[in-house]
Amino acid sequence: MIIDCHGHYTTAPADLTTFREAQIAALKDPAQTPSRASLRIGDDQIRDSLEKAQLKLQRERGSDVTIFSPRASTMAHHIGTEATSLEWSQINNDLIARVVGLYPKNFVGVCMLPQSPGVAPANSARELERCVEELGFIGANLNPDPSGGHWTSPPLTDRHWYPLYEKLVELDVPAMVHVSSSCNPNFHATGAHYINADTTAFMQFIQGDLFKDFPTLRLIIPHGGGAVPYHWGRYRGLAQDMKRPPLAEHVMKNVYFDTCVYHQPGIDLLLKVIAVENILFGSEMVGAVRGIDPTTGQYYDDTKRYIDSSALSAQDKTRIFETNAYRVYPRLKARLAAAG
Amino acid sequence: MIIDCHGHYTTAPADLTTFREAQIAALKDPAQTPSRASLRIGDDQIRDSLEKAQLKLQRERGSDVTIFSPRASTMAHHIGTEATSLEWSQINNDLIARVVGLYPKNFVGVCMLPQSPGVAPANSARELERCVEELGFIGANLNPDPSGGHWTSPPLTDRHWYPLYEKLVELDVPAMVHVSSSCNPNFHATGAHYINADTTAFMQFIQGDLFKDFPTLRLIIPHGGGAVPYHWGRYRGLAQDMKRPPLAEHVMKNVYFDTCVYHQPGIDLLLKVIAVENILFGSEMVGAVRGIDPTTGQYYDDTKRYIDSSALSAQDKTRIFETNAYRVYPRLKARLAAAG
Numbered sequence: 001m002i003i004d005c006h007g008h009y010t011t012a013p014a015d016l017t018t019f020r021e022a023q024i025a026a027l028k029d030p031a032q033t034p035s036r037a038s039l040r041i042g043d044d045q046i047r048d049s050l051e052k053a054q055l056k057l058q059r060e061r062g063s064d065v066t067i068f069s070p071r072a073s074t075m076a077h078h079i080g081t082e083a084t085s086l087e088w089s090q091i092n093n094d095l096i097a098r099v100v101g102l103y104p105k106n107f108v109g110v111c112m113l114p115q116s117p118g119v120a121p122a123n124s125a126r127e128l129e130r131c132v133e134e135l136g137f138i139g140a141n142l143n144p145d146p147s148g149g150h151w152t153s154p155p156l157t158d159r160h161w162y163p164l165y166e167k168l169v170e171l172d173v174p175a176m177v178h179v180s181s182s183c184n185p186n187f188h189a190t191g192a193h194y195i196n197a198d199t200t201a202f203m204q205f206i207q208g209d210l211f212k213d214f215p216t217l218r219l220i221i222p223h224g225g226g227a228v229p230y231h232w233g234r235y236r237g238l239a240q241d242m243k244r245p246p247l248a249e250h251v252m253k254n255v256y257f258d259t260c261v262y263h264q265p266g267i268d269l270l271l272k273v274i275a276v277e278n279i280l281f282g283s284e285m286v287g288a289v290r291g292i293d294p295t296t297g298q299y300y301d302d303t304k305r306y307i308d309s310s311a312l313s314a315q316d317k318t319r320i321f322e323t324n325a326y327r328v329y330p331r332l333k334a335r336l337a338a339a340g
Numbered sequence: 341m342i343i344d345c346h347g348h349y350t351t352a353p354a355d356l357t358t359f360r361e362a363q364i365a366a367l368k369d370p371a372q373t374p375s376r377a378s379l380r381i382g383d384d385q386i387r388d389s390l391e392k393a394q395l396k397l398q399r400e401r402g403s404d405v406t407i408f409s410p411r412a413s414t415m416a417h418h419i420g421t422e423a424t425s426l427e428w429s430q431i432n433n434d435l436i437a438r439v440v441g442l443y444p445k446n447f448v449g450v451c452m453l454p455q456s457p458g459v460a461p462a463n464s465a466r467e468l469e470r471c472v473e474e475l476g477f478i479g480a481n482l483n484p485d486p487s488g489g490h491w492t493s494p495p496l497t498d499r500h501w502y503p504l505y506e507k508l509v510e511l512d513v514p515a516m517v518h519v520s521s522s523c524n525p526n527f528h529a530t531g532a533h534y535i536n537a538d539t540t541a542f543m544q545f546i547q548g549d550l551f552k553d554f555p556t557l558r559l560i561i562p563h564g565g566g567a568v569p570y571h572w573g574r575y576r577g578l579a580q581d582m583k584r585p586p587l588a589e590h591v592m593k594n595v596y597f598d599t600c601v602y603h604q605p606g607i608d609l610l611l612k613v614i615a616v617e618n619i620l621f622g623s624e625m626v627g628a629v630r631g632i633d634p635t636t637g638q639y640y641d642d643t644k645r646y647i648d649s650s651a652l653s654a655q656d657k658t659r660i661f662e663t664n665a666y667r668v669y670p671r672l673k674a675r676l677a678a679a680g
């Protein structure tokens with residue numbers, strides 16, 4: 001069983017974008033407010049959006065199931081108010097639930113949260129609970145910067161975030177730390193903001209004591225952990241200079257990196273410096289990089305190939321492709337069993 | 341000849357800090373304004389600050405000369421006004437000139453710039469010129485985020501920065517893209533802000549056309565290029581998806597990475613994916629990470645060891661340790677010749 005922990009619904013039907021555009025236009029002109037009922041996406045549209053994309057690539061690349069969430073870049077928590085984000089989150093999460101309903105063997109749901117700049121993360125707990133308990137989701141995406149590149153929230157180790165962590169722990173689901181698009185022109189979304197957020201979150205965990213307070217909280221840092229594995233010596237050394245405990249104890253009992261690193265040397269480094277138990281297979285397909293690498297003739301984001309080609313033992317590959325995911329997402333096995 | 345392109349005066353005498361504290365206090369209480377004449381640092385103090393630190397480490401590690409600039413974290417362009425930054429820059433740059441005067445074989449100067457949030461980079465051109473023409477410096481550190489973690493300036497590819505690039509080109513000196521401390525609690529300075537800035541700058545260069553406008557401009561991205569080599573496939577793929585030219589043409593004729601990556605697997609990755617001609621030896625000692633790696637028994641930041649231990653040919657090692665630097669810093673050779 002090959003489990004891809006990182007997929008977004010980047011190919012959702014265009015009607016979803018049309019609704020969002022109206023929702024945004026209505027922020028200035030309430031007369032344009034779209035009714036939620038006006039958004040009618042048929043099952044065939046959903047099937048069509050997936051059959052030629054994620055499902056085709058699952059078949060071609062040999063993965064079985066994708067842990068699937070709303071498109072990260074369009075979460076855009078910085079747009080509008082908390083009410084805007086709540087409506088947009090519910091629509092997107094409900095759509096993911098329909099995807100999972102249509103293809104329960106291929107997709108398992110993860111939700112986006114109705115975050116909004118300056119709004120207490122506690123307010124996201126209700127939507128998280130709805131998605132897990134009513135829609136059968138197994139995790140959430142948590143945006144450490146709802147301002148979209150202005151970084152106005154407190155660090156993830158601040159008590160500001162604790163009510164949400166309490167709910168994650170209570171429901172026994174992990175969160176992937178994943179920013180959305182950037183409205184700061186300095187930061188290209190997938191080329192800078194995403195990777196910076198990954199790096200930033202990890203350093204916050206070194207500085208703080210989050211996992212003393214939440215020993216069972218599990219957080220996934222996507223995109224191969226940002227810059228962290230490449231600078232693993234820097235992070236070990238900084239923790240040491242700061243008199244923090246070794247990273248294996250202090251952070252790595254609770255933090256996981258995915259394999260969204262789009263070339264063999266990068267994956268080889270990841271597998272060399274990060275313990276196998278902290279690595280989850282992920283590709284983010286169809287996502288940030290869609291082309292074919294001319295140096296290999298293969299898709300950049302076909303990360304399964306890099307792991308297949310690595311020097312890891314078959315047993316370690318199985319941990320990355322499958323069994324680690326059962327530990328990080330305890331609700332996953334039941335979902336797969338229910339799908340048959 | 342082993343040339344370390346990345347050293348800061350992190351061990352400057354405590355009197356410098358005392359002056360800065362008074363300068364900052366005076367922002368609220370002008371009665372505390374320190375006179376520049378009150379800052380009297382003797383040659384012996386300077387010698388003492390270096391003999392037990394940078395000079396000792398040069399001898400122990402076998403490097404010959406360090407391209408040396410004011411401490412990056414205390415540039416703190418976000419503090420005070422343009423006048424504050426100008427005074428602080430001149431004091432620091434003059435101090436670097438004294439270091440170079442005392443040890444002309446061991447240090448060559450690079451300046452900090454009197455940047456300030458919202459102030460035109462053109463205003464930094466005069467101090468750059470003074471440092472190069474009067475103090476004999478061979479480059480500058482350019483802060484892409486004078487706001488200290490709020491990222492309020494335009495991207496480095498914006499015309500906002502062009503007057504400074506014009507001066508760099510005219511003087512034929514490179515700039516290292518180097519942020520300072522962060523006043524945004526999300527970003528640890530050396531563990532997040534530095535690395536994020538490196539990654540951010542590189543992605544801006546992919547998006548923009550800066551080197552079409554300045555074909556001879558040379559910029560060094562420190563800390564091994566941030567996250568870029570680890571995600572080299574992502575950057576090649578993003579450039580391709582965005583219909584940008586291949587990175588070798590579009591960015592890598594003008595951009596160089598140093599070797600401030602503090603473990604062997606990171607350096608091995610850097611050397612594997614980035615062309616040798618784009619790599620400059622750097623250690624940032626005495627800097628961000630000061631401890632000994634318990635897994636090797638050696639200093640994390642003794643980056644010369646990692647390059648020595650790499651699979652590169654002797655010729656390629658010489659390019660990284662020495663000859664590439666002559667290309668990037670055309671004024672370096674004359675300085676070394678003058679030092680005898």
